[in-house]
Structure formats: C-alpha cells, structure tokens
Amino acid sequence: MADRILFLRIGMDLGFGGLGPLFPDGTFEYVPIPDNPTKTSSRTLVFSQVPCRSAVDIEQFVPAKYRNGPAHLDPEFETFTYGDPTPNKRGQLLRLSCGDILVFYAGLRPQEQRQGSRLFLIGYFTIANAYAVTATDGWPPTSLRHLWNNAHLRRNACDPGLVVVQGSPDGSRLLRIAVPLSDDRQAVLPEMERRLGITGSVKRAGAGRWIPGTHVTSVARWLYSLEASNGDQRESSN
Incomplete structure (x- = not known):
C-alpha cells in the first residue's frame, strides 16, 4: 500500500506552443516536450518514433518548429521510467519508495479549440525503485540497462x-x-x-504536489479503480 502519492505535470505545454489533443470520447494523446538538441545521441528519439494511439504518427500534434526534431519522451510507458535532475523534483522523486504512486497530469484541449486549456490525469506509476544515476561506469551505465528507455539515458551524457x-x-x-x-x-x-485533498493552482511544472497523508489510502484506491473504466491500457503505436 502506498505511503506517499506525488502528482507531477508532464508533456507538451503552451510554453512550447502546443498541447496534447483531447478527443470527444475522452481519449487523448500524450505528446512529449521537445528534447534539447545539444544533448542528443544516436539513441535519442525523434517525434516520428513516439507511440501514437489515434493516428499514423504523433507529429501532427507537435508544433511545426519541433516536428522534425528530438523528443523528450519522459515518462515513457513501455518500461515505465521517469527521470529528472532538477533540485525540486529530484528531491521529491528520492522520497518515493516501493509501493508509492507517481501520478502524471498534462495540459490537453480539443483540436478545434484555439484558446485556453485544462489539466487532466493521464497515467501513473506504482513505484518499484528509485535510482540516483551517475556515469561512473560509462554512459549509459550498463548496470542500469533496464532504464535505458528513459529519455535522460538516451542523451549524450549524464545530467548532473x-x-x-x-x-x-x-x-x-x-x-x-x-x-x-x-x-x-x-x-x-x-x-x-x-x-485529493489539494487546492489551488496546479499549473506549474517546476515541482510536484503531494497528496496529504489523510487522503493517500482513498486516492490510491480511486486511482486503481480507474483501470476498470479505462481498461488496462499500455503504450502502443499503430
């Protein structure tokens, strides 16, 4: 059972000029942000390689200036990894233990809508492990091969x-x-x-929001109940 639940904002946002699409039936596409082109390697994904559930490719949902560039697919839902080197979020991630829950939310809007946006829960991890990653045994570390799908381990060097x-x-x-x-x-x-037991704005992506301890058990049950209404959806591409 979870002792902690952390909510984090992820995915394409208006700072990059776009948002993930929300379809009339409530389905959506998870569109990642662009990656830093100075940090890419031969293993870095481009947007044409990002899984898309509703169309031939996800590029149609990416702002034109980034469409042919590198994608920072983080989190990824194939091997279920998420990484961050920034002080606030890395500290929060290190507080997560086995059985805790990391919940992801993103800005979405209907394709025909040109102004405004809302935030939606799009997925979650039940934590198995947390790793402080270094490049002491080469990059990417062979000892962490099970994390190689993560966008940060696809870069050309380890983020401090x-x-x-x-x-x-x-x-x-x-x-x-x-x-x-x-x-x-x-x-x-x-x-x-x-x-959830939280109030106020959830706009900022610089740090996550913790669910109060008084609500953790009920929120965990609710999150797992979403499986029944959502189906057992894993990341896939057409």
Missing part, C-alpha cells in the same frame, strides 16, 4: 543530479480516458479538491 524512478509493470499505466483535474485557470476542480 539525475534521479530516475521505475514503476512496476503490473501497477503502472497510461490511461485510455483522461480524467479532468483542473478548470481553465488550472485551478483544481472542486470535486477533485474533495477527492
């Missing part, structure tokens, strides 16, 4: 301070149906305030 968490395959998934989290001002919806 990098922490990568891995979810258990049986307890981690990309949802099929997006779950509304915020209004169009990126403030937590009233019903989600009651369910």
